[in-house]
Amino acid sequence: MKLTTALLATSALVVSAGVASAQSMTIVSWGGAYSASQKNAYHDPYSEKTGVEIINDDSSAEAVAKLRAMNEAGNVTWDVVDVVGADAIRLCDEGLAMEIDHDEVLAAAPDGTSASDDFGDLIVSDCFVPQIVYSTTFGYRTDMVPAGVEAPNDICDVFDLETYPGKRALEKRPINNMEWALLCSGVAKEDVYDVLETEDGIAMALAKLDTIKDQTIWWSAGADTPQLLADGEIFMGSTYNGRLFSLIEEQGQPVGMMWDAQVFDLDGWIVPTGLSEERTKQAMDYLFFATDTQRLADQAKYISYGPARASSAPLVGKHASLGIDMAPHMPTDPANAANTFLFNYEWWADYRDDLDAKFQAWLAQ
Amino acid sequence: MTSTSDSSAEQAAASGPMLAADGTPLKKSIARALRMQKLRALALIAPLLIFILVTFIAPIADMLFRSVENQIVSTTLPRTITTLEGWDGSAGEAPGEDVFAALYYDMFVAAEAKEHTKLGTRLNYEQTGISSLFRKSGRKLDDLGKDYQKPFEKAAKDLGDGAAFHALMTGTGPSDSALLESTRARLEALTGDSMAGEIGFAPGAEISALLPLTAAAYADFAVFTARVDGDAPADEDPWEAVYTALAHDLATPGTIEKIASYTGPGAELLQAAADVAPSLPDYRAFFEDVDEDWLDVANWSTIQTYAPNYTSGYFLNAIDMQKTPDGTALRDDDERIYIMLFKRTMFMSLVITFSCILLGYPVAWLLANLPMRTANLLMILVLLPFWTSLLVRTSAWKVMLQQQGVINDVLVWLGLVEDTARLIMINNQLGTIIAMTHILLPFMILPLYSVMQTIPPTYLRAAKSLGATNWTAFWRVYFPQSIPGIGAGSILVFILAIGYYITPEIVGGTTGTFISNRIAYHISSSLNWGLGAALGAILLAAVLLLYWCYDQIVGIDNVKLGG
Numbered sequence: 001m002k003l004t005t006a007l008l009a010t011s012a013l014v015v016s017a018g019v020a021s022a023q024s025m026t027i028v029s030w031g032g033a034y035s036a037s038q039k040n041a042y043h044d045p046y047s048e049k050t051g052v053e054i055i056n057d058d059s060s061a062e063a064v065a066k067l068r069a070m071n072e073a074g075n076v077t078w079d080v081v082d083v084v085g086a087d088a089i090r091l092c093d094e095g096l097a098m099e100i101d102h103d104e105v106l107a108a109a110p111d112g113t114s115a116s117d118d119f120g121d122l123i124v125s126d127c128f129v130p131q132i133v134y135s136t137t138f139g140y141r142t143d144m145v146p147a148g149v150e151a152p153n154d155i156c157d158v159f160d161l162e163t164y165p166g167k168r169a170l171e172k173r174p175i176n177n178m179e180w181a182l183l184c185s186g187v188a189k190e191d192v193y194d195v196l197e198t199e200d201g202i203a204m205a206l207a208k209l210d211t212i213k214d215q216t217i218w219w220s221a222g223a224d225t226p227q228l229l230a231d232g233e234i235f236m237g238s239t240y241n242g243r244l245f246s247l248i249e250e251q252g253q254p255v256g257m258m259w260d261a262q263v264f265d266l267d268g269w270i271v272p273t274g275l276s277e278e279r280t281k282q283a284m285d286y287l288f289f290a291t292d293t294q295r296l297a298d299q300a301k302y303i304s305y306g307p308a309r310a311s312s313a314p315l316v317g318k319h320a321s322l323g324i325d326m327a328p329h330m331p332t333d334p335a336n337a338a339n340t341f342l343f344n345y346e347w348w349a350d351y352r353d354d355l356d357a358k359f360q361a362w363l364a365q
Numbered sequence: 366m367t368s369t370s371d372s373s374a375e376q377a378a379a380s381g382p383m384l385a386a387d388g389t390p391l392k393k394s395i396a397r398a399l400r401m402q403k404l405r406a407l408a409l410i411a412p413l414l415i416f417i418l419v420t421f422i423a424p425i426a427d428m429l430f431r432s433v434e435n436q437i438v439s440t441t442l443p444r445t446i447t448t449l450e451g452w453d454g455s456a457g458e459a460p461g462e463d464v465f466a467a468l469y470y471d472m473f474v475a476a477e478a479k480e481h482t483k484l485g486t487r488l489n490y491e492q493t494g495i496s497s498l499f500r501k502s503g504r505k506l507d508d509l510g511k512d513y514q515k516p517f518e519k520a521a522k523d524l525g526d527g528a529a530f531h532a533l534m535t536g537t538g539p540s541d542s543a544l545l546e547s548t549r550a551r552l553e554a555l556t557g558d559s560m561a562g563e564i565g566f567a568p569g570a571e572i573s574a575l576l577p578l579t580a581a582a583y584a585d586f587a588v589f590t591a592r593v594d595g596d597a598p599a600d601e602d603p604w605e606a607v608y609t610a611l612a613h614d615l616a617t618p619g620t621i622e623k624i625a626s627y628t629g630p631g632a633e634l635l636q637a638a639a640d641v642a643p644s645l646p647d648y649r650a651f652f653e654d655v656d657e658d659w660l661d662v663a664n665w666s667t668i669q670t671y672a673p674n675y676t677s678g679y680f681l682n683a684i685d686m687q688k689t690p691d692g693t694a695l696r697d698d699d700e701r702i703y704i705m706l707f708k709r710t711m712f713m714s715l716v717i718t719f720s721c722i723l724l725g726y727p728v729a730w731l732l733a734n735l736p737m738r739t740a741n742l743l744m745i746l747v748l749l750p751f752w753t754s755l756l757v758r759t760s761a762w763k764v765m766l767q768q769q770g771v772i773n774d775v776l777v778w779l780g781l782v783e784d785t786a787r788l789i790m791i792n793n794q795l796g797t798i799i800a801m802t803h804i805l806l807p808f809m810i811l812p813l814y815s816v817m818q819t820i821p822p823t824y825l826r827a828a829k830s831l832g833a834t835n836w837t838a839f840w841r842v843y844f845p846q847s848i849p850g851i852g853a854g855s856i857l858v859f860i861l862a863i864g865y866y867i868t869p870e871i872v873g874g875t876t877g878t879f880i881s882n883r884i885a886y887h888i889s890s891s892l893n894w895g896l897g898a899a900l901g902a903i904l905l906a907a908v909l910l911l912y913w914c915y916d917q918i919v920g921i922d923n924v925k926l927g928g
Contacts, residue, residue, distance in 0.1 A: 065889040090892070093482035093500065172875075217792050218875055232769045346497055353891060354493040360883070361702040363875040 024053035025079040025282055031058030032223075033246055037302035038082070040320070042290040049289070052282070063087060067096045067272055076274045079283045085266035086345055088128035093349075097127035097270040098280070105129075105284050107292040109311035118293070118309045122266055124345050129291055130268040130308035132299065135331035135340070136176050137262035139229055139244040140236035141166075142254045155261035155339075156184040158236060159212055166235025169225045170209075172218035174359035175348060176238065176263050179341060181208035183261060193347050202355065206362050218363065229255050241331050245304035249322060249329070259336040265343045268308065306332040429905075432683075432898035435676040438668065440554040441484040442471045446672045454669065454690050459660040465648035466613070469509070470578075473606040474585050476503040478556050478593065490893050491678065491688075492667040498658050505655045510605020513612040513643055521637035530607075531599035533631030534583045536569020541580065544568050548584040556593065564591040566598045575614075575623055582610035612643035666690045679899035703900065706880040707907070713798060713879070714862035720802040721809040721858045722851060728806075729813035729850070734822070744814075751807045759868045762800040766791040766872070792874030800872045805861055809854035816850030852919050860908055880904060 027043065029035045035056055043054040057078065059066055064087050070076045083091065091097035102123060106115035116123060122130040138158060144166055145151050157164055158180065170177050182192050182201065185208045195201035209216075217234060219225055225239035226247045241262065247253050269291070271283045289295065296307035297315035304326060307313060316326050327333055331340075385394040407414075439446050444467040452460045475481040485499030514525065523529035545568060549560040566587035573580035586607055587598035594601075614620055615638060624632075624639045652659040670688050671678060678688050685701040686693050695701070728747065732740050750758060765771045768787040776782040790796060820843065828838040866881035873879075880900060887897035915921070 062889045064892060068892065090486070093486055093496075094892075095479045095483065220870060231767065233767050349500075350489060350494045350497045353490050353893070356891065357700045357702065361700055364702055364705060364878075 023051065024055055025279070025286065026055045026057055026077060027080045027082070027286075028057045028059050028063060028078050029082040030060045033303055034242065034305075037299050038290075040302050041299040042286075042295055045295070046286060046289050050285075052286075064090055064094075064096075067091060068094065070272070071096055071274055074274070076272045078272055079275065079279055080286055081270050081272060082131070082267065083270055085124045085128060085130075085268070085343070086348060088268065088270050089125045089345055089349060091270055092125045092127035096273060097125075098273050098275075099126040100129060100271065100284075100287075102129070105287060107288055109293050109309065111311065113311065115291075118311050120310060122268075122308050124266060127270050128266075128268050129270070129287055130266050131291065131296065132267050132305035132308055133264055133332055134267060134305045135241045135259075135262040135264050136171075136238055137241050137244070137331070138236050138238050138258040138260075139225065139247065139255045140164075140258060141229060141232060141234075142256045144232070144235045151256055152236060152258050153260060155180055155258075157258070159184050159208060161212060161215060164235060166215075167228075167233060168212055168216045169219050169228050169234045169237025169239075170216050171238060172220045172363070174355045175343075175352070177209060178202070178205045178355065178359070179263065180261060181205040183341075184208060189341070193344055196355075197351070202358060206358075209362075229253065241329075242303045242305050245329050249319075249324065257336075259331070260339050261341055262331055262336070262339075263341045263343055264331065266308065267305075300326050300330065304329040304331075306330045428894075428898050429902045430898075431895050432679045432902050433675045433677070434895065435671060435678070436554075436674045437484055437487050438671050439674055441475050441480050442468065442668070443551055443554070445471045445668070449665070449669055449672070452665070452669065454662050454666040457662055459649075459662060460665055462647075462649050464665075465652055465659075466646075468652070469506070469609070469646075469648045470582060470585070470606060472499075472502060473506050473582075473604065474552070474589065475555065476506055477589055477604070478552075480555055486892070488667055488671065490682075490896070491671060492664060494658060495664060495667065498656055498664065502652065502655050502659075507605045509646065509648075509651050510607070510609045513646070514605060514608040516641050516643065517608055517611065517638050520641045521634050523631075523634055524638060525602060527602045528599050529631065529634060530583070530603050531566065531587075533629075533634055534568055534572060534580060534587075535566065536572040536629040538629075539570045540567035541570045541573040542567070544573055544580060544584055545588070548581070548588050552585070552588050552592070558593070560588055560592045562592065564588055564598070566591070569629065571627075571629060575620065575627060576611065577614065578610035579607060579614050582607045609646050611638060613646050615639055615641075615643055616645040679895040680903070682896050683899040683903055703880065703883065706878075706883060707903070710863055710879045710881070710904075711907070713794065713877070714859050716798055717801050717805060717862045718809075718855050718859045720798065721806055722855065724802065725806055725809035725813055725854065726847075726851075729810050729817055732810070732814045733817035733820075747807055747810050750803070755804065755867060756871075758804055759800055759871045762796070762803070762872055763791060766796055766799065791872050792877070794873070794877040796872040796874065797869045797877035797879075800868050801862060801865060804868060805858045808857045808861060812853040812857065813847065813850040816853070817847055820846045848919075852915075856912070856915065859911075863904065863908060 027038075029038055035058060039054075039056070043056075046052065047054055060082050063081050063083050067076070067078070067081070070078070081097075088097065092099070102116040102119065103114045106129065108114055109118045119130050122133070124130075138152070138155075140152055142151065146164070149163055152158070152164055158168060178196055179192050182195055182205050183189065185204050187195050187201075187204075196205065217224075217228060217237075219228075219237070219239075222240050222243055225234075225237035226243045228234045228237055229247060230251070230253050236258070241257070244255065244257055248255050248257065269287055271280065271287070275283065291309075293309055293311045294315065296309050297312040297317070299305070300307055300312075300316045301318070301320040307316065313332070316330065318324060319326055328335065331337065383391040385391045387394070445464060448464045448467045449460060452464065472481055475484070481499050481503045482496075485496040488499075489496035518525040545564070545566075553560045564587055566584070568580045568584055583603060586601075586604045590596050590598045590601050615624075621639045621642070624635050627635060649660075658664060666689075670690060676688075677693075681687055681693055683703055685696045685704050687696050728743075732743055732747070735743065763770075767773070768789065770791075772790065773782065773787045777784050777787065782788060790799070824842050824846075825838050828842045829835075833841065863879075864881055866879060866885050869878045870882055870885075873882075881904075884897050884900045884904070887893045887900070
């Protein structure tokens with residue numbers, strides 16, 4: 001008798017817990033300052049408006065592998081996932097992310113422009129809702145610039161050890177590095193990927209990287225370069241522009257930005273497949289709220305990444321705590337974007353495995 | 366002599382087997398009793414056994430199995446693979462029209478099920494460019510069918526109507542159940558979901574003989590619509606591929622004549638379609654138009670080479686080899702990396718193990734021989750780093766070892782090192798060895814300590830009183846007794862070291878990384894789980910082999926983890 005009551009009580013608890021969990025959703029992102037900016041700009045206002053509790057999971061770096069494992073296990077526990085454009089394409093290819101009708105799910109711009117027109121070319125996959133434009137670019141120690149020489153302002157200064165002696169930090173993968181190396185080997189910007197398809201082109205890029213190989217520290221986490229710059233371990237290094245912003249403006253380190261040949265990349269949302277109808281609806285409701293023109297502009301108050309909607313750009317204001325104007329710190333600001341490079345998704349999807357094998361073999365030599 | 370033993374054996378045989386009290390042969394009865402005992406013992410450990418099987422052995426086996434698994438090619442492109450069998454790539458010619466036709470219908474279903482991009486990703490591991498080739502082709506497949514659909518609908522509007530087409534394909538009389546069953550089986554293999562159950566469609570045998578391709582394409586559509594989308598096929602407009610198939614059938618010589626005498630439902634629709642007199646679809650030209658890489662022999666060779674359900678490709682890849690149409694071959698120089706990494710992992714793990722012995726032995730000796738109170742304090746010092754997060758300890762080494770780090774600063778301050786020539790102690794092999802030796806040291810000290818504790822100090826005193834020097838007493842008396850501890854510690858440290866990847870990733874730079882870093886990369890980043898599993902399987906085999914060698918040389922009975 002007692003046992004039955006206990007069982008009933010437990011199941012009642014489980015049921016009520018189940019009901020409660022319907023009022024919460026798990027959102028996966030990158031952690032750190034970036035997740036904080038999303039919390040301030042999207043999560044908190046959304047929770048306030050709807051009462052839905054938002055649980056953060058900082059697993060975006062392994063999102064593709066984890067989603068695949070969850071999908072195979074038949075138990076997807078994430079509702080909305082923040083991934084880079086390249087991963088969104090892969091997740092879509094693998095059938096792990098839902099295809100989204102952008103005009104149906106997302107809010108139109110205030111002037112009535114449809115969502116798909118407002119995002120434009122940034123919708124690189126049917127499953128992808130763009131959120132920010134970020135760039136991979138260089139930061140350098142201003143106090144380590146040799147006397148009598150002007151600060152580096154050309155991508156090829158990275159390869160110029162004579163004028164700018166000192167260590168470099170580059171990412172431990174071929175993407176971006178190969179493009180920069182070719183640009184500085186005299187290849188025109190529009191020919192870079194054609195050249196990189198050939199054996200000679202790869203050899204040329206690696207030969208250029210060879211000239212700085214023993215002066216380079218190869219990073220694998222976005223926080224490495226800011227740390228190395230702050231410690232004075234390196235003279236210049238590549239990383240995401242938002243990390244450099246916080247190093248320079250928030251921590252006041254003697255570091256300068258070099259925007260030349262910055263590589264634009266996208267970050268945004270996907271919704272996993274295999275969610276229940278109710279959870280899918282919930283996820284779409286969140287996306288509608290979190291990616292409208294005003295919210296995207298709000299995020300730029302907390303971090304220096306450019307909003308993905310064209311209609312958000314004019315609304316970008318001042319930093320929430322520092323009070324400085326954010327527009328000049330956006331990678332998309334005309335002064336910064338004089339010479340830019342757009343990450344070629346389609347090309348890298350094909351050549352990533354092949355080039356990575358060659359690049360890693362080269363690194364290990 | 367032999368005759369006596371023979372005769373006693375005969376005697377025993379003649380008297381029959383010994384019987385137990387209940388009349389069964391004693392042998393059987395004992396065997397049964399023993400079996401019962403074993404079963405009872407097994408039942409006692411069953412919970413643990415099942416737990417280990419389910420949570421440990423099965424997932425590992427499943428993961429390792431991926432290193433040979435390769436069904437994706439034959440489930441996604443089943444008909445293409447069959448028609449491709451006769452093709453020989455060495456002639457330098459792309460396959461013929463029949464292969465492209467099979468590819469078109471296979472791809473169409475795969476694209477509807479969104480499986481074609483998975484295959485593209487899989488094959489892209491072997492041949493660069495296939496990923497986008499499949500993705501691009503999947504998007505354009507509708508175009509070919511639409512070109513045929515329009516004139517058909519113009520000739521008879523009902524040809525574009527789901528219900529009318531459904532009636533036409535159902536026909537009258539017996540149905541072609543073989544076609545339906547094979548379609549079910551194929552789609553089941555493709556999607557991995559069960560296709561059993563009501564479809565709401567059975568292809569007529571007569572129409573299926575008259576229009577074989579159309580019936581097959583419509584069956585694909587019907588089964589997929591009913592079982593995957595959950596809709597009734599009669600309510601939905603047929604796929605574009607059905608119209609391509611209809612055009613193909615109508616353009617096949619002899620079909621139009623047979624249609625004239627066909628009287629089943631929708632005969633007038635069929636006649637109207639026949640009157641359009643479509644041209645034979647040129648699948649090859651269509652695919653060439655989508656992307657001329659479809660005529661590239663290398664792409665087709667890859668598909669053919671990786672057609673079997675099981676492949677050695679991942680394992681070959683893991684030892685820097687590859688499958689080519691002419692058998693296996695070494696990879697190009699600039700792509701070889703894994704053998705070197707395996708060797709490096711083994712070598713560095715050995716160095717780390719020896720460093721642990723060198724540093725751990727004196728500490729363990731102190732622990733075992735100091736008075737209790739001091740020993741306890743020392744023990745806490747040994748265990749303290751053990752309770753600190755691995756990431757914190759590794760990052761701390763970064764702060765210590767880097768060029769602007771604590772050690773270099775002190776050396777410069779002391780004037781031992783020039784400020785311009787600071788030592789490079791991190792982002793290389795040295796960094797990995799230092800950090801990992803520190804992290805793994807407790808695993809060496811603890812077994813050593815527990816073994817040393819059991820060595821009575823009187824032995825050393827006895828040796829000395831018999832005239833041995835300090836060194837002789839240690840080397841001849843003490844050290845041999847501590848070897849089991851070294852053995853246990855070495856095995857622990859070595860096996861742990863071989864699988865480390867976080868520490869080498871952070872402090873190893875490019876020359877101090879292990880094979881596990883590549884495994885992690887393939888599991889979480891490139892998603893080439895097959896290759897990751899193959900590398901893991903090789904690593905596991907290497908560890909087991911070393912363990913076996915160790916057992917042969919040192920003997921596993923000589924290993925002691927405690928008193």
